[in-house]
Amino acid sequence: MELPREILIGDNVISNLGKFVRSINNDISNVVIICGQNVKNRTETIIHKTLHKANLNDYWYIRNEASIRTVAKSKSEIKELEPHIILGVGGGKSVDVGKMIAFYLKKPFISIPTSASHDGIASPFVSLRGTDKPHSIKAITPIGVLADTKLISEAPLRLLSSGCGDLIGKCTAVKDWELARDEKNEYFGSYSASLAQLSATIILDRSTDLLTNTKLGLRTIIEALISSGVAACIAGSSRPCSGSEHLFSHAIEYIAGDSCGLHGERVGIGTILMAKLHGLEYEKIIQALTNLGAPTKASQLNIRESDVIKALLIAQSLRPERYTILSKTKLNKTSAYELAKSARVI
Numbered sequence: 001m002e003l004p005r006e007i008l009i010g011d012n013v014i015s016n017l018g019k020f021v022r023s024i025n026n027d028i029s030n031v032v033i034i035c036g037q038n039v040k041n042r043t044e045t046i047i048h049k050t051l052h053k054a055n056l057n058d059y060w061y062i063r064n065e066a067s068i069r070t071v072a073k074s075k076s077e078i079k080e081l082e083p084h085i086i087l088g089v090g091g092g093k094s095v096d097v098g099k100m101i102a103f104y105l106k107k108p109f110i111s112i113p114t115s116a117s118h119d120g121i122a123s124p125f126v127s128l129r130g131t132d133k134p135h136s137i138k139a140i141t142p143i144g145v146l147a148d149t150k151l152i153s154e155a156p157l158r159l160l161s162s163g164c165g166d167l168i169g170k171c172t173a174v175k176d177w178e179l180a181r182d183e184k185n186e187y188f189g190s191y192s193a194s195l196a197q198l199s200a201t202i203i204l205d206r207s208t209d210l211l212t213n214t215k216l217g218l219r220t221i222i223e224a225l226i227s228s229g230v231a232a233c234i235a236g237s238s239r240p241c242s243g244s245e246h247l248f249s250h251a252i253e254y255i256a257g258d259s260c261g262l263h264g265e266r267v268g269i270g271t272i273l274m275a276k277l278h279g280l281e282y283e284k285i286i287q288a289l290t291n292l293g294a295p296t297k298a299s300q301l302n303i304r305e306s307d308v309i310k311a312l313l314i315a316q317s318l319r320p321e322r323y324t325i326l327s328k329t330k331l332n333k334t335s336a337y338e339l340a341k342s343a344r345v346i
Helices: 013-024 037-053 068-079 092-105 149-153 157-168 170-184 190-205 214-235 244-259 263-278 282-291 305-318 325-329 333-342
Strands: 006-010 030-035 057-062 085-090 109-113 144-148
Touching (some): 013 037, 030 037, 030 092, 037 057, 157 214, 170 244, 170 325, 244 263, 263 282
């Protein structure tokens, strides 16, 4: 198992980044920071100051998109900077690009999220455009995670709601894994499954108050996202965190492109659909997502009914080796429409 060695969460902990890097490896000097331009504008001064104070050299690399092409181009340019450690600062794209480059260059990686919109914060998995199939691939486990709650609280509330949607998706991911265990004799890790399920349960049970007490709620969501990533590390696969609901999300993105909402928003809608297929309390999931300000209908993300039906039909083909409720159910156009309609997604 590869697990994060150090995790630091709290207000203004970004100012302790230099000490944090040194606590992980004291025998280094060159730090490469991968981020977007907006994040650099917000964080460069404080990050430079804390790294300089720790006698660390900071080199900044602006990523344009989260794609295999970006990684292929960037890794040779970053290698010339002779990095000893790589930091991904920003949302899911910067963290994923940084994680993948660190994997190729065989360098340790620190994850520094500026939003709580996804569970890739602490996991070894990334989602990048340009692969043969739009699903997550394994890269490197972050050696450290630094989550500044003040910095993250400045992100749009929609990103936090998206993170909650991603977490709620663990309900159906774990059920899919249990199904694969029971019907295909697939390995099932009880501990990692329970950890992922706990991340979903705490969001479902506290959906009415998570966003009212912003400080406490934010920390709870961040901790749940990190725990979910650790569950994937323990399992050695994304099984406890990604099932048919993620396949649906990837299928929608594959069909509709960038204009179909955030990853966690699509996962939330996918979870409603797959929960109904599994015979779970999908109404409870609808209510929780509503409480959290996350979409529950395709129209809220400008996704057409026809695209929802198509996504349900092709989702399993994106990863046929991963047995899920969609493998068992084998929807056709009629049953897919009936499912989406009865679950009130369309």
